[in-house]
Amino acid sequence: MSDATRIGEGPGRRSYLVGLVLALALTAIPFALVQFRLAGTTATVVAIALAALVQVVVHLRFFLHIDFHKTPRENLLALFFAGFLIFVMVGGTLWIMFDLHYRMMP
Amino acid sequence: MFGRLTIEALPLYSAIAMGGALIVVFGTLAVMAAITWMRAWGYLWREWFTSVDHKRIGAMYVILALIMLVRGFIDAIMMRTQQAIAVNSDGYLPPDHFDQIFSSHGTIMIFFMAMPFLTGLINLVMPQQIGARDVAFPYINAMSLWLTASGAALVMVSLVIGKFSTAGWTAYPPYSGIDYSPYVGVDYWVWAVLLSGIGSTLSGINFLVTIIRKRAPGMKLMFMPLFTWTTLCTSVLMAFAFPAVTVVGVLLELDRVAGMHFFTSGDGGNMMNFANLLWIWGHPEVYILILPAFGIYSHTVSTFSGRKLFGYTSLVWATCAIAILSFTVWLHHFFTMGSSANVNSAFGIATMIIAVPTGVKVYDWLFTLYRGRIRFTVPMLYTIAFIVTFVIGGVTGVLLAFPPADYLMHNSTFLVAHFHNMLIPGALFGYFAGLNYWFPKMFGFRLDERWGKRSFWCWVVGFYLAFMPLYMLGFMGMPRRMEHYDVAAWQPYLVVAFLGAVLILVGLTFTIVQIVVSVRRRAELRDPTGDPWNGRTLEWATASPPAPYNFAVIPTVTGRDAFWTMKADGTAWRRPARYEDILIPRNSAFGPLIGAIAFVLGFAAVWHMWWLVALSAVLAAIVVIIRSSNDDTDRLLPAAEVERIETAWLAEVAAAPRPVDEPARGVPSAALPGAAT
Ligand code: HEM
């Protein structure tokens, strides 16, 4: 890995500030949706999930400076590995819980 | 001010609970008095508690693990005694107390015995095996240690102030919810698990970065010693699985104190998701416990048969396969929750597949032994006992992976026998083997062999006596966690199991005797060369105990078994042309401080002293910020000092007698009879 990934030599303070603002906005939206009941239940749930996903991307892009061109390949591989595990955990959970839900219906 | 903490919290309700509390209080006081009497506080604080040296941190982890092993075992033998007598009677433990005991036994053995034990051994050995001077983040390492210790302290304090959880080590809702468990027990469980869980996540990340970034020049991934490989996989599991238990603990606590409904059947809550989330962590956890032990066995088996490890590549791939597969099987812990046949069979099949790479490993170890010149040292004895006993546990595991069979065995003592069969011969014996094998690297002298062997025999025979009857009891229909029962036919088996536990008690006592005897005979048992067993990997290239920097000159690696090659070429123990200055991290009170704050935070949260929770959270943040803004964290060890340390050691190496029962130093394995690989 090159030294360019060290803090200070990478993207400047601006990138962190943009990231911070985006992260705060993406946190505020779900809370606002729930607190002020701005949308129906399904729409709210979907919006929260989307906000969470975008939040992840924001963190990766602005705080960890992941970039498909400049980031070394092994870091990207590690990221895909993490993605795979999250897919297994979240996908498995959805499968299991929906299966149980279906079987518990009267 | 004190939340719900009142004088009622003292265990005045039962003589036995009071006794336990008094033992904890007086034990602590006695240890503190002894330290004061020896005037050792200053030494301990400067040299140990504030140390950020990975070897010292490792040793402290192991000491914590041994203390908690004693506590966990006392719990175990209390349960065994109760079940041996409680047929058609109440025995001597009231149900509420019995339930606390199995909960604390399970929690302690997993989180505060096994986890610190393996983390300690990894800390001690892994950086040396890869030719590094330290882990990647020494301060975080200290913080992990003290977070784990603060979790352990919370469990111990629950003996004296309040009660521990009665919800088992898995704390399933709805029973662990506020309606059924209104008192502090479950909160103690949650906070102990949270604190130590954060420590473990950080350790996992730390080890991962260390292995990726700090290997000596030339050490390719496929040159890494097997223990380093298993550490790598275990660290991946720690880093990815532990967040799940942290999340599940936080959600349970929110249900309990903030009136939320993640796991209660109100407002869309679902208690079944608790089991799901818990085991997303829980199954990888059992591999976190066992993979390092597999690594240890891979070293003892090859060192003590004087042969290179058979099937290195297949062992590496088997380890990786196990690590990944371990994320895909968690549902086998709740087959009976009512999933459809499709779901159950998918997870059942995935579980059975894990047996394949594990079987590969067993054959590799057997082929390493085959035609080797076996030295029956204590680590080797544990290894052999492991191979035989572990296969039994593996077979019963494959049986349980079959959902229809699991429907019969679920929650029976058959299951208890199965997982102890994996955890004791699999994990714990591995840690004991590792302790005997690497002890010289911790303190500079070997452990006494005679007491080690006595202890070994008690542990092994005791294990069979204590747990084989439980398999049979499982077939006879005995459920786990029984405080008393009315089936007289079970009692003879439970009496045998009790006798087994007594034998294990003798074994545990002998383990302690072994350590005491070794400390007294430390001059005789000293390891002057740093290579007491004719080892093969780089941790034996350092002194025992290693200098703070491990390697005066970072070795260059050209293949597997790097130290063996160095001995064969005559490049081991070689004086370099010139020594250089070495930077080492300075000791710091940061670790113990964070640990203390975390303990106060946890304790305050358990007792609902919210002002104190807020205060300690702010304090923790301040300490972390101060610490991270400090850039002056290293001290320079001048070349002259390095030279002095190294010269003294090399002189000792030159003067050391060659061990008689070992092959001559520097003989490659192929030159030994019957050692062709
Ligand atoms: C040293 C000898 C040991 C003995 C005699 C022993 C004995 C017992 C007993 C009697 C139980 C309760 C069984 C029941 O529910 O009917 C139990 C549960 C358990 N043990 Fe051990 N044990 C030992 C070591 C260990 C070790 C080394 C570990 C883990 C590393 C461990 C982990 C557990 C767990 C997780 C439970 C389940 C607790 C629960 O039901 O919530 N034990 N053990």
Ligand SMILES: [Cu+2]
């Ligand atoms: Cu499992």
